[in-house]
Amino acid sequence: xxxxxxxxxxxxxxxxxxxxxxxxxxxxxxxxxxxxxxxxxxxxxxxxxxxxxxxxxxxxxxxxxxxxxxxxxxxxxxxxxxxxxxxxxxxxxxxxxxxxxxxxxxxxxxxxxxxxxxxxxxxxxxxxxxxxxxxxxxxxxxxxxxxxx
Numbered sequence: 001x002x003x004x005x006x007x008x009x010x011x012x013x014x015x016x017x018x019x020x021x022x023x024x025x026x027x028x029x030x031x032x033x034x035x036x037x038x039x040x041x042x043x044x045x046x047x048x049x050x051x052x053x054x055x056x057x058x059x060x061x062x063x064x065x066x067x068x069x070x071x072x073x074x075x076x077x078x079x080x081x082x083x084x085x086x087x088x089x090x091x092x093x094x095x096x097x098x099x100x101x102x103x104x105x106x107x108x109x110x111x112x113x114x115x116x117x118x119x120x121x122x123x124x125x126x127x128x129x130x131x132x133x134x135x136x137x138x139x140x141x142x143x144x145x146x147x148x149x
Contacts, residue, residue, distance in 0.1 A: 030112045035105045052097035
């Protein structure tokens with residue numbers, strides 16, 4: 001008996017999930033052997049770009065559950081990559097920022113990440129800006145769906 005495989009076209013939820021898994025595998029490869037791994041690299045990169053931010057803003061920006069972010073931040077603090085500083089605008093909260101060690105680690109990983117992005121670009125047969133814009137629109141729709149219930 002010859003078995004034929006059905007071609008599946010993922011929809012608006014399965015396709016982003018597949019992209020998440022594949023991008024995660026690439027990020028894990030980039031950070032292999034580093035002081036930080038996958039999600040830690042994403043948090044450190046965001047902090048590197050923003051300078052400093054509150055945990056609430058960081059969780060929202062990266063689409064992370066607060067508990068997930070707390071675990072990542074705790075690991076980065078223990079590793080000496082991130083520090084908590086008093087929030088001058090709100091004495092009840094704190095800001096997160098990269099330490100010198102965190103900045104150095106992020107710079108090393110960013111160079112490797114740039115190489116990975118170049119490889120992806122070689123295989124992308126669509127306009128990069130149009131692709132990113134479509135992904136941003138999908139992100140917005142997913143965020144609205146979560147907040148509206």
